Amino acid sequence: QSVLTQPPSASGTPGQRVTISCSGSSSNIGSTTVNWYQQFPGTAPKLLIYNNNQRPSGVPDRFSGSKSGTSASLAISGLQSEDEADYYCAAWDDSLNGPVFGGGTKLTVL
Amino acid sequence: QVQLVQSGAEVKKPGASVKVSCKASGYTVTNYGISWVRQAPGQGLEWMGWISGYNGNTNYAQKFQGRVTMTTDTSTSTTYMELRSLRSDDTALYYCAREVAATGSSWFDPWGQGTLVTVSS
Numbered sequence: 001q002s003v004l005t006q007p008p009s010a011s012g013t014p015g016q017r018v019t020i021s022c023s024g025s026s027s028n029i030g031s032t033t034v035n036w037y038q039q040f041p042g043t044a045p046k047l048l049i050y051n052n053n054q055r056p057s058g059v060p061d062r063f064s065g066s067k068s069g070t071s072a073s074l075a076i077s078g079l080q081s082e083d084e085a086d087y088y089c090a091a092w093d094d095s096l097n098g099p100v101f102g103g104g105t106k107l108t109v110l
Numbered sequence: 111q112v113q114l115v116q117s118g119a120e121v122k123k124p125g126a127s128v129k130v131s132c133k134a135s136g137y138t139v140t141n142y143g144i145s146w147v148r149q150a151p152g153q154g155l156e157w158m159g160w161i162s163g164y165n166g167n168t169n170y171a172q173k174f175q176g177r178v179t180m181t182t183d184t185s186t187s188t189t190y191m192e193l194r195s196l197r198s199d200d201t202a203l204y205y206c207a208r209e210v211a212a213t214g215s216s217w218f219d220p221w222g223q224g225t226l227v228t229v230s231s
Contacts, residue, residue, distance in 0.1 A: 045155065104155070
């Protein structure tokens, strides 16, 4: 049971816009910033979004993040087949004194 | 470029210990901490703990306290994670990740390639 809640799956067709939600509480998302990681099968996670909405160098601007209250969202516009991966949200948790992750969302491009 | 390279796969018997290494390159290791995150087969990510590259201070997740030890050797830019009293449910991919910290926030970038630890009798 993950501290942050994500839908287990999401899907979309090429070119579409999809969003993945991440729900937490006042001890994590509500009091700090959210990061997102992308993981392809058989590879290590990669930083996708940090500080709620910042993209590391090299991440396409099709990916965007937002946060409101105790929830956050990752949006992918102009969906491409190569976006098919698992996506994890993460945030520091004051009660647990460490970072916590969502359970991950498997994105399928139909 | 900034890179973390981990040691190879391990197979251990229940009750044994495992020590995984993570060698950093491309940055000043004393300026960043390293976290360890594990991923059981088909499961999500679980943070295990963190060690400061500056002074070796540690912060372990409560679940692993008493069973995990993280150390760092700044002379070789290598961080180690030792997990003791292994059980079958410790079978997982273990990742190290550099923690980048800013005022009021932090994130993991980059990650090592992962080390598979299999616990089986």
